[in-house]
Structure formats: structure tokens, C-alpha cells
Amino acid sequence: MSQSWDSSIKDELQMVELEIHRSIRSEQxxxxxxxxxxxxxxxxRMRPGVTILSYLASGGKDVSEAxxxxxxxxxxxxxxxIHDDINDRSEKRRGRxxxxxxxxxxxxxxxxxxxxxxxxxIGGFFNEEIVSLVAEACTAIAESEIVQFxxxxxxxxxxxYLGIIEGKTAKPIMAGARIGAYLxxxxxxxxxxxxxxxxxxxxxxxxxxxxxxxxxxxSSLGKPRMVDFYEGxxxxxxxxxxxxxxxxxxxSQLFHSKVKGNEDIEEVFSLISRTDAxxxxxxxxxxxxxxxxxxxxxxxxxxxxxxxxxxxAKVVDRNY
Amino acid sequence: MSQSWDSSIKDELQMVELEIHRSIRSEQxxxxxxxxxxxxxxxxRMRPGVTILSYLASGGKDVSEAxxxxxxxxxxxxxxxIHDDINDRSEKRRGRxxxxxxxxxxxxxxxxxxxxxxxxxIGGFFNEEIVSLVAEACTAIAESEIVQFxxxxxxxxxxxYLGIIEGKTAKPIMAGARIGAYLxxxxxxxxxxxxxxxxxxxxxxxxxxxxxxxxxxxSSLGKPRMVDFYEGxxxxxxxxxxxxxxxxxxxSQLFHSKVKGNEDIEEVFSLISRTDAxxxxxxxxxxxxxxxxxxxxxxxxxxxxxxxxxxxAKVVDRNY
Numbered sequence: 001m002s003q004s005w006d007s008s009i010k011d012e013l014q015m016v017e018l019e020i021h022r023s024i025r026s027e028q029x030x031x032x033x034x035x036x037x038x039x040x041x042x043x044x045r046m047r048p049g050v051t052i053l054s055y056l057a058s059g060g061k062d063v064s065e066a067x068x069x070x071x072x073x074x075x076x077x078x079x080x081x082i083h084d085d086i087n088d089r090s091e092k093r094r095g096r097x098x099x100x101x102x103x104x105x106x107x108x109x110x111x112x113x114x115x116x117x118x119x120x121x122i123g124g125f126f127n128e129e130i131v132s133l134v135a136e137a138c139t140a141i142a143e144s145e146i147v148q149f150x151x152x153x154x155x156x157x158x159x160x161y162l163g164i165i166e167g168k169t170a171k172p173i174m175a176g177a178r179i180g181a182y183l184x185x186x187x188x189x190x191x192x193x194x195x196x197x198x199x200x201x202x203x204x205x206x207x208x209x210x211x212x213x214x215x216x217x218x219s220s221l222g223k224p225r226m227v228d229f230y231e232g233x234x235x236x237x238x239x240x241x242x243x244x245x246x247x248x249x250x251x252s253q254l255f256h257s258k259v260k261g262n263e264d265i266e267e268v269f270s271l272i273s274r275t276d277a278x279x280x281x282x283x284x285x286x287x288x289x290x291x292x293x294x295x296x297x298x299x300x301x302x303x304x305x306x307x308x309x310x311x312x313a314k315v316v317d318r319n320y
Numbered sequence: 321m322s323q324s325w326d327s328s329i330k331d332e333l334q335m336v337e338l339e340i341h342r343s344i345r346s347e348q349x350x351x352x353x354x355x356x357x358x359x360x361x362x363x364x365r366m367r368p369g370v371t372i373l374s375y376l377a378s379g380g381k382d383v384s385e386a387x388x389x390x391x392x393x394x395x396x397x398x399x400x401x402i403h404d405d406i407n408d409r410s411e412k413r414r415g416r417x418x419x420x421x422x423x424x425x426x427x428x429x430x431x432x433x434x435x436x437x438x439x440x441x442i443g444g445f446f447n448e449e450i451v452s453l454v455a456e457a458c459t460a461i462a463e464s465e466i467v468q469f470x471x472x473x474x475x476x477x478x479x480x481y482l483g484i485i486e487g488k489t490a491k492p493i494m495a496g497a498r499i500g501a502y503l504x505x506x507x508x509x510x511x512x513x514x515x516x517x518x519x520x521x522x523x524x525x526x527x528x529x530x531x532x533x534x535x536x537x538x539s540s541l542g543k544p545r546m547v548d549f550y551e552g553x554x555x556x557x558x559x560x561x562x563x564x565x566x567x568x569x570x571x572s573q574l575f576h577s578k579v580k581g582n583e584d585i586e587e588v589f590s591l592i593s594r595t596d597a598x599x600x601x602x603x604x605x606x607x608x609x610x611x612x613x614x615x616x617x618x619x620x621x622x623x624x625x626x627x628x629x630x631x632x633a634k635v636v637d638r639n640y
Binding site for chain 2: 026030080086087105109113114116120121123131134138139143145147149
């Protein structure tokens with residue numbers, strides 16, 4: 001069996017977990033409980049993994065600072081998940097009740113704020129350049145969410161879709177990859193290249209996520225499928241499906257109807273499978289993954305570089 | 321007519337406004353609009369005022385850093401107001417629709433996150449000690465909100481009430497006052513004393529807020545009165561009113577009923593006016609304000625020290 005992408009950084013990822021759990025300790029046990037519930041719910045730890053691999057592959061020797069920043073990014077990610085679930089009224093997340101369903105809206109909203117604060121408290125130990133990169137990533141998340149709300153129920157043009165996933169997923173991973181290389185005192189060119197890696201792997205990851213929303217199974221996704229269609233979010237496979245000369249118009253009609261029943265979802269699912277939308281989207285994800293791998297070319301060979309390559313391959317070849 | 325508390329820092333407060341408006345610029349105009357709506361809705365600017373007066377009264381000469389931190393604290397305050405209104409389902413704030421009512425829950429939630437991020441981005445230009453103080457203040461806000469939710473509908477013991485208002489109001493003002501003195505390179509004793517000023521004026525301010533929720537008028541408050549009673553929040557005047565030997569039991573009974581009608585609110589309002597609850601609460605607020613003024617004793621005389629004294633007097637002697 002081939003080794004996993006993170007086999008060279010198992011210890012470091014364990015230290016990220018410890019850093020996070022240390023950071024979310026609170027006088028109010030319920031805050032620690034909610035944050036711990038979300039953070040321990042089986043995320044893939046791709047974000048902290050990219051930061052740490054970027055640091056080590058760029059020649060960094062003392063991983064402790066990269067671990068802190070990796071923890072901060074994972075906490076920011078978890079905070080946005082908590083708030084997203086409130087905004088989308090999502091009841092399930094990774095096979096369990098979403099935080100707001102389990103603990104209540106008020107508690108979940110404040111827990112998200114608490115996680116943001118604790119992540120920035122970690123960031124505060126670093127210099128202005130790093131804080132700016134973290135803040136820019138968070139700004140991109142917020143701005144892309146606003147675009148996403150505005151476009152809900154509409155067929156977004158391709159560039160709008162790409163802009164949304166760049167802001168909400170790719171730019172934060174890009175920032176983590178850049179900071180990893182920056183902390184390793186890499187050259188500006190290397191920092192830029194690692195940023196390109198992060199940006200492209202993030203794009204690939206989100207497109208595959210959007211594909212899995214259609215072709216995944218509820219048990220592997222840990223939530224119902226076809227949620228994007230149901231919520232009126234025009235993802236890449238949905239955009240492509242609506243371009244289909246035969247069934248596109250019907251999919252578009254159902255996409256635009258305000259009330260969607262189970263039979264509509266089943267119909268769209270079956271119509272999409274008659275198009276090449278999923279294949280075309282997968283091709284696009286592969287393109288991004290290849291760009292990510294290409295960005296690694298200047299890096300000296302190492303097990304960490306191998307890890308980054310494996311991650312790029314894994315991101316497009318996964319079913320959950 | 322006596323001068324206002326902020327007469328010596330009008331220019332600086334104007335610069336705080338500019339700093340905030342510069343910080344909330346976004347590629348997504350709606351984010352700038354929502355943040356601007358909340359920030360320009362007529363807050364008293366007590367928080368930035370305390371930071372700037374603390375800086376100047378402590379001998380600070382270059383106010384630009386204090387202005388940045390003051391802006392960050394006002395932005396954090398605004399972010400918590402936006403999220404609080406979502407949590408409390410408050411429809412009015414300072415005489416206007418709350419942000420979530422006007423712009424929608426999703427947009428308001430993300431705007432609050434955006435403000436937090438932008439405030440911490442400002443904080444990132446400062447050293448670890450300052451970031452820690454800001455983060456501690458934000459942690460205190462989140463933790464006290466959790467206690468407040470947990471105690472909703474209960475008569476909280478006095479110390480729980482005092483703990484809640486300390487966390488949500490007094491500690492953030494304390495942090496701003498401390499940072500002002502710290503930036504002015506004041507002695508540790510002076511920094512501590514300014515923190516005591518901030519803490520005590522914050523306690524006084526919140527108790528008066530809780531009194532005004534009962535005795536204020538809707539037009540001066542910019543929102544309905546008796547909201548705390550309606551939402552089951554046991555504030556100091558309500559706690560005292562429920563201790564009254566004659567009418568306390570009836571108030572307590574109405575406080576604990578899950579559904580409260582207009583006639584219940586009118587009855588409680590009239591019952592409270594037969595107790596000394598408001599007077600006793602006002603005495604408590606005055607005690608805190610006096611402690612705040614006492615904390616200024618070591619400061620050299622200046623127009624800014626006068627401003628801080630005036631603010632302490634104003635906080636307990638206001639009707640909005």
C-alpha cells in the first residue's frame with residue numbers, strides 16, 4: 001500500500017492537535033466542549049498539513065512556529081465552519097449534528113467568535129507580515145461568502161464561481177503555504193511558488209468537494225448529498241450540467257425553483273449523470289492539481305516534497 | 321454649560337472614525353455598508369475615548385498608535401453588537417433596525433466576523449503584550465456571553481451578574497485603558513491604575529445601562545425598554561426588585577414565566593417603581609464611578625485627566 005501524504009509529519013500534526021486543544025481551554029467548559037466537538041470531528045487536516053509540509057520542504061528546521069500557525073489556520077477554518085452551518089442552516093457536518101444544531105445557535109455563534117479570537121491570539125506572536133497574510137485570508141473568506149449569498153439561486157458565471165472558491169478555500173490554504181515557506185526563511189521566489197501550490201491545491205480540493213456533493217454517498221460525506229443544488233449554490237458541475245444541450249434547460253428550471261422536493265433532487269441527480277458535467281469538472285480539478293505539482297519543481301527532493309505531491313494527487317482522487 | 325468629557329480629544333476621536341472607515345473598506349461594498357451602518361449608528365465612543373484619554377493623561381505624545389488601538393476596540397465592540405443582536409433576536413439598536421434585521425442574518429454574521437478580523441489586523445501591528453490584552457478582553461466577552469445564556473430565565477446571584485457585566489463590558493474597557501497607558505510608556509503602577517479606572521467605569525456604565533432598560537424611554541434608548549426582563553436577563557435592578565419583601569415574589573413569578581405579555585411588562589414596571597431597586601442600583605453604579613475617579617489620583621493634573629473624571633460622572637448621570 002502506498003504511503004499517505006502526511007506520513008512524514010504525523011508527529012507534527014499531533015502537535016498541532018495539542019496546540020489547538022491548549023488554545024481552546026476556557027473558564028467556560030461549554031466553549032471548550034463546542035470547539036473541541038467541531039475540531040475533533042474528523043477533518044482531513046489538509047490545511048495544517050500544507051503549512052507544515054511547506055515549512056519542512058522549504059528547509060525549515062525548528063517546526064514549532066509552523067505548528068502554531070498551522071493550529072491557528074485550522075481554528076479559523078473551524079470557526080468558519082461553525083458560522084457557515086448557522087448561515088446555511090446545515091444540520092449535519094461530517095456525519096454528526098452541526099454545532100448549532102447540537103448546542104444551540106447562540107452558543108455556536110459565540111464559539112466561532114471565540115475560535116477566531118484564539119487563532120488571532122496565536123497570530124499575535126508573529127510579525128506584521130504574517131498577521132497581514134492571516135488577516136487577508138480571513139478577509140477573502142468573508143468577502144467570498146458575501147458573493148456566495150448574493151449569487152444564491154442564480155447560475156453564476158464561471159469566473160464568479162472560481163472567485164468564490166478561491167476566496168473561501170484556496171486563498172486561506174495559499175496563505176498557510178506561504179507562511180510555512182516564509183517561516184523557513186525561503187527566498188521570495190520559493191515563497192511565491194509555495195503560495196501557487198496552496199492556491200491551486202485549494203481550487204482542486206473545492207472543485208472535488210463540489211463534485212462529491214453530487215456523486216458522493218451520504219455515508220461517506222457525513223451529510224446529505226445534493227446540498228449545493230438544494231441551497232441554490234451554482235457549483236462547477238452544476239454550471240456544466242446546465243450547459244448540456246439536452247437536459248441543461250430542465251436542470252436549470254429545477255435549480256431556479258424556490259421550493260425543491262426530494263423528487264426534484266432525484267430527477268436532477270439522474271439528469272446530471274446523463275451529462276459530462278462531472279467529468280469536465282474533474283478535468284478542471286486535475287488541471288489545478290497539476291499546476292500545484294508544477295509549483296513544487298524548484299524544491300529540493302525530500303520526503304516532505306513527496307508528501308506535497310501525494311496530497312495534490314490525493315485531493316483529486318478521493319471519495320470523501 | 322459645562323464642557324463635555326471628550327472636549328480635549330475631539331480631533332483624536334475624529335481620527336478614530338477615519339481609521340475605522342479606512343479599515344472596513346472591502347471589495348464587497350455590502351460588507352463596508354453593514355459595518356459602516358453599525359459603526360455610524362451613534363454610539364457614545366466611550367471605548368475609544370477611554371483609550372485615548374488614558375494615553376494622553378499618562379503623558380503620551382504621539383497619539384497615532386493609541387488611535388489605532390482605539391479603533392480596533394470600537395470595531396470589536398461593533399462586531400459583538402452585531403452578533404449579540406442575532407443571538408437575542410433584537411430588532412432595534414440605537415433607534416434603527418439592527419443589522420441582522422436590515423441586511424439579513426447571513427450578511428450580518430459575516431460582517432461581524434469581518435470586523436473582528438479587521439480589528440485583529442490592526443492589533444497585529446503591535447507587540448505580543450498588546451495582542452494578548454486585546455485577545456483576553458475578547459475572550460472575556462465570549463465567556464461572559466456563555467454565562468449569560470446559561471443563566472437566562474434564572475435569578476442569577478449577585479456575583480454571577482457582576483461577573484457577566486465585568487466580562488462583557490468592563491474588561492474590554494479595562495484593556496483599552498491599560499493599553500493606552502502602556503503605549504504612553506507609563507509605569508506598571510500607572511498602567512494598573514488606569515486599568516482600575518477602565519474596569520470600574522465599565523461596571524458603572526453597564527449597571528446604568530441596565531437601569532435605563534427599566535426607567536428609560538423608548539425614544540431616548542432607541543429600542544423598547546424592559547428588554548432584559550422580557551428576555552429573562554436578571555440585571556442588578558431586577559435582582560434587587562425581586563428581593564423586595566412586598567412585591568418581590570410577584571416580580572419573580574412574572575420574571576420566571578416563559579411567555580411574557582405587554583400587561584406583564586407593564587405590571588412589573590409598575591411594581592419595580594414601588595421598590596428601592598433602581599435607587600440601590602444607582603448607588604452601586606456611583607460606588608464604581610467613585611472607585612474609577614479614585615484610580616486617577618496619581619495622575620498629574622491635565623485636561624485629559626479632567627476628561628476622564630467627567631466621563632466617570634457622566635456615565636452615572638445620563639438618561640440614554
